[in-house]
Amino acid sequence: DAGVIQSPRHEVTEMGQEVTLRCKPISGHDYLFWYRQTMMRGLELLIYFNNNVPIDDSGMPEDRFSAKMPNASFSTLKIQPSEPRDSAVYFCASSSGTSGRRGNEQFFGPGTRLTVL
Amino acid sequence: GNSVTQMEGPVTLSEEAFLTINCTYTATGYPSLFWYVQYPGEGLQLLLKATKADDKGSNKGFEATYRKETTSFHLEKGSVQVSDSAVYFCALRNYGQNFVFGPGTRLSVLP
Numbered sequence: 001d002a003g004v005i006q007s008p009r010h011e012v013t014e015m016g017q018e019v020t021l022r023c024k025p026i027s028g029h030d031y032l033f034w035y036r037q038t039m040m041r042g043l044e045l046l047i048y049f050n051n052n053v054p055i056d057d058s059g060m061p062e063d064r065f066s067a068k069m070p071n072a073s074f075s076t077l078k079i080q081p082s083e084p085r086d087s088a089v090y091f092c093a094s095s096s097g098t099s100g101r102r103g104n105e106q107f108f109g110p111g112t113r114l115t116v117l
Numbered sequence: 118g119n120s121v122t123q124m125e126g127p128v129t130l131s132e133e134a135f136l137t138i139n140c141t142y143t144a145t146g147y148p149s150l151f152w153y154v155q156y157p158g159e160g161l162q163l164l165l166k167a168t169k170a171d172d173k174g175s176n177k178g179f180e181a182t183y184r185k186e187t188t189s190f191h192l193e194k195g196s197v198q199v200s201d202s203a204v205y206f207c208a209l210r211n212y213g214q215n216f217v218f219g220p221g222t223r224l225s226v227l228p
Contacts, residue, residue, distance in 0.1 A: 004160075033216070042220050043161075043206070056215065091160055095216075105151055106216055108160035 004109035006092050012115045018080040021112045024073055025094030033106065034067055034077050035091040043091075049075065082116045089113050119144040123207050123219035130197055130226050138192040138222045140181075140207035148209040150174075150183055150190040155204045155221070164192075164205070197226045 005024040013019055025032050033048040047057040052069045060067070064083070069075040079086055093106040124139040142150065149168045153161040165174030170185035179194045190207060207219040 043218055045215070045218075048215060093161075105163045105166060106161075108153075108162065110160050 004092055004094055004107050006090075006109035006112050008112060009110065010113045010115075012117065013082055014117050015083055016081045017116075018078065019082045019086075019114060019116075021077040021090050021092075021114070023075045023077070023092030023109060025075070025092070026107055027073065029094035029096050029107075030072075031095040031106075032069060032075050033093040033095070034075070035093065036088045037091060037111075038088045046077070079114075082114075084116045087114055087116050119148065119209060119211055119217045121207050121209055121217050121219035123205075123222050125222070126204075127223040127225055130224070132199055132226055132228050133196045134226075136192070136194040136197045136201075136224070138205055138207075138224070140190045140192065140219060142188050142190065142207075142209050144188075144209055144211055144217075146211055147185075148211040150181070151208040151210070151216075152179070152181055152190070152192050153206040153208060153218075155206065157203070161206060197224070199226045199228050202226045 007022045030051050034046040035043055036046055037043045046059045047067045048055055049069045065079055067077045089111045091108050091111045093108045095106045096104045120143045122141050151166045152164040154164045155161045165176040167174040167183035170183050173182045181190050181192045183190055202225050204221045204223045206221045208216050210216045
């Protein structure tokens with residue numbers, strides 16, 4: 001398996017522009033997570049899905065952020081409009097985690113480094 | 118709720134020194150416990166895990182034992198190498214619940 005795939009790996013954009021980050025989870029995994037990592041705040045969970053349904057989006061910083069998972073093999077995280085404080089590394093992760101499988105770990109993608117000028 | 122606490126970093130050691138990174142947790146029931154490692158410029162990757170009390174996870178010379186009586190999962194390595202320089206995250210997962218990560222501990226190993 002190719003692991004969790006994220007694109008793009010690097011994104012540089014100007015303030016006010018729309019940014020779309022993409023993720024392909026590992027086939028067969030039913031959980032998908034979006035994280036943001038910065039030096040100041042560390043690793044933050046933004047949102048996670050189970051079977052394509054958003055379960056907890058309490059970590060999404062504000063309405064400028066939205067995430068979708070139209071099918072089991074694809075998810076997007078969109079920021080519109082982007083701001084300099086959104087600059088961070090965004091990670092996608094997936095896991096198999098049905099009841100009783102709490103021992104299944106998360107697999108992380110390589111991340112997208114976003115810079116908003 | 119569930120939470121994970123790790124020792125503050127950064128931790129700086131000389132090569133071949135003994136490493137301990139403390140991790141304690143708060144959770145109901147019997148969570149699984151994990152250590153993840155993040156090398157510079159990369160995503161997190163699983164280092165080791167333990168799914169029940171007294172289990173010992175081990176990988177690449179690292180070990181951690183699930184201690185329910187002290188709610189701890191301390192990471193140890195007998196002799197660190199420069200290549201072990203990274204950020205280490207302790208995490209837990211409970212039944213039907215999400216992962217909870219600690220804040221991470223940065224380790225620097227000097228030659």
